[in-house]
Amino acid sequence: MNNLLQTENESLLREEINFDDLSSDFDSGDPFRHIVIDNFLREDVARAVAEEFPEFDGPAWSVYNNAIEVKKALNHWDRFPKNTYALFNFLNSDEFVAEMSKLAGVKLWADPGLHGGGWHSHAAGGKLNTHLDYSIHPKLGLERILNLIVYVAPDWREEYGGALGLWADNNGAPGELRKQISCMFNRAVIFDTSQRSWHGLPEPVTCPPGRARNSLAVYYLCEPRESAADRGRALFAPHGEQANDPGVLELIKLRSQVNTSQSVYRTNVNGESKN
Structure with a gap:
């Protein structure tokens, strides 16, 4: 495969x-x-980028298991292999960030550190509770305003699950599930993270073994506005019966704080710390 570094x-x-x-469609x-x-x-x-994703059971990954x-x-x-590197370089370039600024309506900056971004992978049983993303970048002090997600699993089928859910806000909590976006190959979703933008996976992933x-x-940042929340980490919401589980509620609390989040995100589903 040729190197995709653009001329x-x-x-x-x-x-x-x-x-x-x-x-206008974005707005x-x-x-x-x-x-x-x-x-x-x-x-x-x-x-080319899809072919470079590592095996799900390979050693390269950081694991979130809670x-x-x-x-x-x-x-x-x-x-990152060469083609993936080239794509992230392009998506963080001044030229592309200027295009994202057109959607946001404000001057944007890239986050070359890919804080919270990069590659993501969910195999069977993968989950992501409804959440709000961090608001203020913990190192740059800028406000996160746009998410760009590109799905790169070839031949993905809707019955495998993994759709991205978008929820309305209900007084600071997720309300009605308004939309589900299937993660079809080469589909991009761009959304504003600053509008109490509750999102996540409505149901666990159910793909066959060997698929992910x-x-x-990639996330884009702006100068902090007066309306910006002060979150330095994602704020999750409990799903279903989790609302009555003190252990899950404590996990959500610790996960939402900058000084404790890294100590709990690898906790497994039974509550045992893996750090």
């Missing part, structure tokens, strides 16, 4: 995408600003 003025996106034309998204773009990357780019999130992630640039819901994520 000057060459885009890794499908040629027809024009963010000026998409801004009218419900329950918060968002847009879904199919065939987001050039086909050769999407296929009652509110079961997934694997990796955001170390030195571990693979995606990549």
Whole structure:
């Protein structure tokens, strides 16, 4: 596979995408600003990046294994193969960030550290409770405002689950589930994280053995606004009977705090610490 490092003025996106034309659809998204773009990357780019994802059971990953999130992630640039590296470089470039600024309506900056971003993978049983993302970047002090997620699991079927749910806000808690977005191959979802944007997986992933819901994520930042929340970590909500489970509620509390989150995110589903 050839290296996808773009030459000057060459885009890794499908040629027809024009963010000026998409801004009105983005602004009218419900329950918060968002847009879904199919065939987001050039086909050769999407296929090349998909082929570079590591095996789900491989050693490269950071593991999240607890009652509110079961997934694997990796955001170390030195571990990305060449085509994945090229894509993240492109998505953090000044030219692409300027396009994202058109959607956000404010001047944006990239997060080259990919804090919370990078590769994400969910196999069978993978879960991600409804949550709000961190608001203020713990190292840069900027406000996180846009998420870009691109799904890169070829031949994914809707019956495997893993749809992205978008919930309305109900007085600071997730309310009605307004939309479910299937994670079809080469589909991108861009959404505003600053509008009490409750999102997650409504149900655990149910794909066959040997398959995984693979995606990549990049986040974009702006100068903190007066309306910005002060969250430095994600705020999760309990699902179903978890609302009556003191252990889960304590986990959510610890997970939401900068000084304790890393001590609990690897806790397994039975409450045993894996650190």
